[in-house]
Amino acid sequence: MIQTQTSRDPRAEASPSGRAGRGQDIIGAQISMREVTKKYGAFVAADRISLDVEPGEFITLLGPSGSGKTTLLNLLAGFQRIDGGDILIDGKPITNVPTHRRGFGMVFQSYALFPNMTVAQNVAFPMRMAGLDRATSDRRVAETLEMMRLSEHAAKTPSEMSGGQQQRVAIARAIVMRPRVVLMDEPLSALDRRLRESIQIELRELHQTIGSTILFVTHDQSEALTMSDRIAVLDKGHIIQVDRPLEIYRHPKSRFVAGFVGESNLIEAEVLERRGDTATLRSKAGHVFQAGSRNVPSIGKVTVLIRPERMALHDGPQPGTAPATVTSALFMGETLRIEAAMEGGETLLIRCPDTAARELPAPGSKIHVGWGPQDCWVLA
Numbered sequence: 001m002i003q004t005q006t007s008r009d010p011r012a013e014a015s016p017s018g019r020a021g022r023g024q025d026i027i028g029a030q031i032s033m034r035e036v037t038k039k040y041g042a043f044v045a046a047d048r049i050s051l052d053v054e055p056g057e058f059i060t061l062l063g064p065s066g067s068g069k070t071t072l073l074n075l076l077a078g079f080q081r082i083d084g085g086d087i088l089i090d091g092k093p094i095t096n097v098p099t100h101r102r103g104f105g106m107v108f109q110s111y112a113l114f115p116n117m118t119v120a121q122n123v124a125f126p127m128r129m130a131g132l133d134r135a136t137s138d139r140r141v142a143e144t145l146e147m148m149r150l151s152e153h154a155a156k157t158p159s160e161m162s163g164g165q166q167q168r169v170a171i172a173r174a175i176v177m178r179p180r181v182v183l184m185d186e187p188l189s190a191l192d193r194r195l196r197e198s199i200q201i202e203l204r205e206l207h208q209t210i211g212s213t214i215l216f217v218t219h220d221q222s223e224a225l226t227m228s229d230r231i232a233v234l235d236k237g238h239i240i241q242v243d244r245p246l247e248i249y250r251h252p253k254s255r256f257v258a259g260f261v262g263e264s265n266l267i268e269a270e271v272l273e274r275r276g277d278t279a280t281l282r283s284k285a286g287h288v289f290q291a292g293s294r295n296v297p298s299i300g301k302v303t304v305l306i307r308p309e310r311m312a313l314h315d316g317p318q319p320g321t322a323p324a325t326v327t328s329a330l331f332m333g334e335t336l337r338i339e340a341a342m343e344g345g346e347t348l349l350i351r352c353p354d355t356a357a358r359e360l361p362a363p364g365s366k367i368h369v370g371w372g373p374q375d376c377w378v379l380a
């Protein structure tokens with residue numbers, strides 16, 4: 001269901017400039033969640049969640065099914081009552097502010113456009129509800145349709161539009177009032193991959209233009225990595241890590257984040273020696289390698305993350321490489337996906353770019369896998 005803002009937010013008319021380098025006529029709101037808790041009976045769906053979102057930031061709540069993403073969005077929207085903690089917008093608590101007075105734009109997975117209205121009427125609807133005058137409404141609708149590249153479809157009804165176009169109308173309807181906060185709950189998950197990717201880029205550009213603070217929910221890690229300024233990874237009602245996409249991907253704080261965001265090889269190893277930021281490690285299978293990781297301890301057992309695309313395949317043994325036997329090899333288009341068992345140790349996942357020089361190795365064949373110290377990240 002798509003909910004759109006129906007209250008008139010006077011700040012939306014004030015045309016303040018956006019945050020540095022962003023936003024033509026809106027500045028996003030600052031959102032603070034302080035120890036936010038939501039229970040369903042004895043079950044705690046959001047467990048003392050604290051998160052600060054900067055004005056104009058695009059932040060994604062990412063997590064597996066049931067981790068509490070939608071619950072958090074519903075609490076922000078005011079669809080559900082908070083059981084503990086506080087949510088503040090620009091420092092003011094909104095716990096007692098009803099949904100229609102929060103002034104948020106919202107987009108959900110199902111577009112839920114009014115089937116008997118044209119595209120222009122659908123987009124104009126929140127302004128009609130807010131009692132904006134006709135001239136302002138017409139101007140805003142025209143501007144927003146142009147921004148979403150929908151101008152030529154203004155007179156069509158939703159049934160005459162594709163899924164991707166309908167979702168663009170839903171997004172247009174959510175931003176037409178120039179809300180300071182836009183909440184999006186899996187808005188692209190009903191679309192096919194190619195369309196999803198192209199709307200991801202459009203949404204990112206739209207965000208640069210409008211400058212609203214956007215909270216985006218997805219369980220698709222590549223979508224989160226592509227679109228967000230920061231990602232908050234949730235699990236079982238807790239925020240596990242909040243960071244920029246590159247940090248989340250390269251420097252996950254836990255096994256859970258490493259495994260949920262991207263593919264990973266996790267190698268159990270023992271620290272033999274540490275010098276500065278580089279350590280010599282020995283895997284369970286006896287392979288000795290170097291890890292250049294700022295959080296490596298000087299002694300003890302560690303788990304080392306190496307992303308599959310950081311592993312290199314060699315035809316023969318070289319210093320620092322580990323021998324392995326191919327257990328499966330798949331041609332995936334732009335990459336080859338190879339699984340190989342290290343002697344007496346882990347099964348490694350390797351992704352290498354497809355090049356004319358490389359054939360797909362046959363299962364059972366011997367390969368040599370190598371990585372550098374800079375390819376290792378030691379989990380805390």
Ligand SMILES: Nc1ncnc2c1ncn2[C@@H]1O[C@H](COP(=O)(O)OP(=O)(O)OP(=O)(O)O)[C@@H](O)[C@H]1O
Nearest residue numbers: 040043045063064065066067068069070071072219
């Ligand atoms: N109205 C409700 N009554 C009881 N339990 C609920 C209710 N709504 C959600 N839950 C439970 O709370 C937990 C979090 O649900 P939520 O919908 O927030 O997860 P999610 O991360 O958005 O998952 P998904 O990606 O599947 O939408 C789940 O275990 C869910 O079963």
